Amino acid sequence: MLTSCVKxxxxxxxxxxxxxxxxxxxxxxxxxxVSIDLPKPxxxxxxxxxxxxxxxxxxxxxxxxxxxESGKLAGARIDLWTKLADDLGIKPDFVVIDxxxxxxxxxxxxxxxxxxGASWTKARLAxxxxxxxxxxxxxxxxxxxxxxSGIATWSDxxxxxxxxVKGEQELKDLxxxxxxxxxxxxxxxxxxxxxxxxxxxxxxxxxxxxVAQTLLKGExxxxxxxxxxxxxxxxxxxxxxxxxxxxxxxxxVLLAKYSVDGTMASINKKxxxxxxxxxxxxxxx
Amino acid sequence: xxxxxxxxxxxxxYLLQGAAISLEIVVIVLLLSTPLAMIxxxxxxxxxxxxxxxxxxxxxxxxxxxPLVILFVAYFVVPQFGISLTPLVAAIAGxxxxxxxxxxxxxxxxxxxxxxxxxxxIxxxxxPPFRAYRRVLLPQALPSIxxxxxxxxxxxxxxxxxxxxxxxxxxxxxxxxxxxxxxRPFEILLGIAALYGIVDAGLMGLQAAAERLWAPHARR
Amino acid sequence: xxxxxxxxxxxxxxLLQSVLVTIxxxxxxxxxxxxxxxxxxxxxxxxxxxxxxxxxxxxNGIRCIPxxxxxxxxxxxxxxxxxRIAPFTAALTGLTIGTVAYLAEDLRAGLTAIDPGQFxxxxxxxxxxxxxxxxxxxxxxxxxxxxxxFTRAIVSLKATSMASIVAVNEVTGESMALLTQTYRALEFxxxxxxxxxxxxxxxxxxxxxxxxxxxxx
Numbered sequence: 001m002l003t004s005c006v007k008x009x010x011x012x013x014x015x016x017x018x019x020x021x022x023x024x025x026x027x028x029x030x031x032x033x034v035s036i037d038l039p040k041p042x043x044x045x046x047x048x049x050x051x052x053x054x055x056x057x058x059x060x061x062x063x064x065x066x067x068x069e070s071g072k073l074a075g076a077r078i079d080l081w082t083k084l085a086d087d088l089g090i091k092p093d094f095v096v097i098d099x100x101x102x103x104x105x106x107x108x109x110x111x112x113x114x115x116x117g118a119s120w121t122k123a124r125l126a127x128x129x130x131x132x133x134x135x136x137x138x139x140x141x142x143x144x145x146x147x148x149s150g151i152a153t154w155s156d157x158x159x160x161x162x163x164x165v166k167g168e169q170e171l172k173d174l175x176x177x178x179x180x181x182x183x184x185x186x187x188x189x190x191x192x193x194x195x196x197x198x199x200x201x202x203x204x205x206x207x208x209x210x211v212a213q214t215l216l217k218g219e220x221x222x223x224x225x226x227x228x229x230x231x232x233x234x235x236x237x238x239x240x241x242x243x244x245x246x247x248x249x250x251x252x253v254l255l256a257k258y259s260v261d262g263t264m265a266s267i268n269k270k271x272x273x274x275x276x277x278x279x280x281x282x283x284x285x
Numbered sequence: 286x287x288x289x290x291x292x293x294x295x296x297x298x299y300l301l302q303g304a305a306i307s308l309e310i311v312v313i314v315l316l317l318s319t320p321l322a323m324i325x326x327x328x329x330x331x332x333x334x335x336x337x338x339x340x341x342x343x344x345x346x347x348x349x350x351x352p353l354v355i356l357f358v359a360y361f362v363v364p365q366f367g368i369s370l371t372p373l374v375a376a377i378a379g380x381x382x383x384x385x386x387x388x389x390x391x392x393x394x395x396x397x398x399x400x401x402x403x404x405x406x407i408x409x410x411x412x413p414p415f416r417a418y419r420r421v422l423l424p425q426a427l428p429s430i431x432x433x434x435x436x437x438x439x440x441x442x443x444x445x446x447x448x449x450x451x452x453x454x455x456x457x458x459x460x461x462x463x464x465x466x467x468x469r470p471f472e473i474l475l476g477i478a479a480l481y482g483i484v485d486a487g488l489m490g491l492q493a494a495a496e497r498l499w500a501p502h503a504r505r
Numbered sequence: 506x507x508x509x510x511x512x513x514x515x516x517x518x519x520l521l522q523s524v525l526v527t528i529x530x531x532x533x534x535x536x537x538x539x540x541x542x543x544x545x546x547x548x549x550x551x552x553x554x555x556x557x558x559x560x561x562x563x564x565n566g567i568r569c570i571p572x573x574x575x576x577x578x579x580x581x582x583x584x585x586x587x588x589r590i591a592p593f594t595a596a597l598t599g600l601t602i603g604t605v606a607y608l609a610e611d612l613r614a615g616l617t618a619i620d621p622g623q624f625x626x627x628x629x630x631x632x633x634x635x636x637x638x639x640x641x642x643x644x645x646x647x648x649x650x651x652x653x654x655f656t657r658a659i660v661s662l663k664a665t666s667m668a669s670i671v672a673v674n675e676v677t678g679e680s681m682a683l684l685t686q687t688y689r690a691l692e693f694x695x696x697x698x699x700x701x702x703x704x705x706x707x708x709x710x711x712x713x714x715x716x717x718x719x720x721x722x
Contacts, residue, residue, distance in 0.1 A: 166674075390656045
């Protein structure tokens with residue numbers, strides 16, 4: 001895993017100080033000026049292609065990684081990965097690939113880094129196939145319903161038809177929150193989940209806050225509402241190739257830097273995404 | 286359902302590029318797999334069991350496993366043996382392997398439809414096997430090979446959608462990205478159905494022409 | 506990437522359930538599509554122009570449209586017109602519409618393999634259409650049709666995976682969901698591959714037996 005713990009410790013202490021709940025004021029407060037001397041280019045010895053950060057992304061997540069009108073990849077994660085590659089002193093190479101191929105490709109040493117935001121779970125943190133980076137956001141999972149359904153609180157949702165994207169943690173969280181055992185409808189993707197909800201084919205859609213906000217902002221957005229309380233709150237990070245402990249460490253250092261120096265906040269602002277830096281501090285990051 | 290096709294005004298170059306990639310895959314796969322299938326058909330029709338049984342096993346596996354798994358093997362497993370394929374080449378290799386065996390089975394079935402007495406007659410006349418195949422057996426077998434051959438080709442056109450899982454940005458993968466970005470699933474799907482329709486209609490035109498060519502004797 | 510059998514064992518109830526759904530979908534699909542396809546194939550070689558054209562339009566039209574699009578409109582489009590269809594019904598309907606077109610074309614190829622003289626002879630003898638179809642044409646076409654029929658059946662078996670687009674929990678969809686859930690691909694892809702291989706082995710076995718039974722003299 002992240003091998004050089006010794007080298008890490010003092011830096012982590014500094015970052016924990018700077019990245020604490022008082023991050024904003026700490027940066028401007030009087031005190032010793034802290035500067036970190038980062039290598040550039042970072043000596044990464046196990047990259048899939050020398051001098052290149054090979055990134056697998058689906059291009060199918062609104063605001064995060066998607067194809068814009070001109071057919072180019074865009075989104076908050078695309079910006080973040082590009083910035084990461086820049087600071088590592090290498091070139092980003094985006095491989096746009098459908099989800100079923102992402103993890104096999106990472107395990108087969110085809111990509112250096114993948115997943116636009118994988119929830120931290122004990123199985124994933126202990127995975128033999130990839131390293132999970134430190135969290136880059138706090139993921140808030142919610143339930144979405146049609147306003148016309150009359151469902152406003154979780155007590156209204158009892159006994160209703162629950163659904164979401166098949167296999168997603170967000171759907172599992174919805175079921176747990178509503179105390180249901182099985183979902184009524186398991187859809188293949190976000191567009192289908194949206195359509196079926198709009199069609200009234202099920203009642204409550206378990207999804208992430210980011211997706212939910214995109215639904216509300218998009219067409220027919222005024223028909224949806226987010227149920228008051230979230231279904232779950234957890235942390236999510238990137239997945240890094242298991243041969244590249246050095247890359248995982250470099251990414252962790254840079255992500256910590258970005259959350260302190262405002263890079264993360266400005267990228268999130270640019271893409272109209274909620275900034276969860278302050279919440280990350282609650283997890284010790 | 287209020288259809289609004291204006292999404293195509295800005296998105297068409299991106300989607301048409303995908304259509305071109307899909308078409309490229311189909312054309313190359315058909316060009317490669319058709320001659321390969323003729324060779325594989327010899328193996329599947331062989332009387333020598335040392336050839337027949339392994340061929341049957343290969344055919345069963347390649348036709349039996351999901352094509353996605355074949356693509357994964359081509360893109361993720363083959364590189365472990367030192368041959369690194371680009372996504373497009375891996376997709377073409379994977380689809381070619383699959384289509385070769387599908388078409389080989391059709392060819393075997395087609396030749397089975399020719400009266401067995403003819404095989405005996407050819408042997409008795411002492412015709413060289415290659416000429417016998419080309420001049421006597423093939424023209425008789427073709428009418429029952431062509432329709433399913435075109436059917437499987439149109440299947441292949443739509444099957445290219447799977448290549449998105451190994452990083453080939455073909456039509457359906459792009460369409461799904463655009464659907465996500467625009468929330469216009471029906472308009473995008475109708476558009477790509479039309480694009481597929483054009484390619485498939487072309488293939489069916491070929492079928493009609495071929496059937497006229499090889500079945501000049503009228504039915505009734 | 507190591508193989509962790511435990512993951513499969515833990516998910517076995519869901520996986521086996523999804524295998525049953527795949528089998529159910531496939532068996533129903535073939536039971537419905539086979540007789541309809543045979544009728545469409547016969548219509549394709551019928552002497553009645555109207556019938557021939559209608560069948561040709563159906564077969565060629567459907568072969569031009571991705572089944573995915575048919576499924577999408579059936580399940581997500583019809584509710585907007587007030588018609589709501591259960592996932593399994595939508596999947597079965599969409600797959601049947603597609604399979605019939607393809608299978609009819611495969612079967613027609615078998616029918617065309619019959620010497621046209623036989624049609625004329627049957628006509629000359631004044632044999633009724635159904636009698637002649639059942640007793641003369643189909644029995645002769647059968648040995649030729651079996652190969653393509655089973656090749657198509659195997660393709661249709663794998664095509665049932667498209668049912669996950671309309672929220673049917675079949676093997677491919679379930680395996681992909683478990684991949685998403687566990688972030689492990691090898692185990693579940695292997696499970697799906699073995700399932701399809703086993704089912705297609707059953708089909709291949711049935712093909713061999715049938716081919717022996719109806720072999721040409």
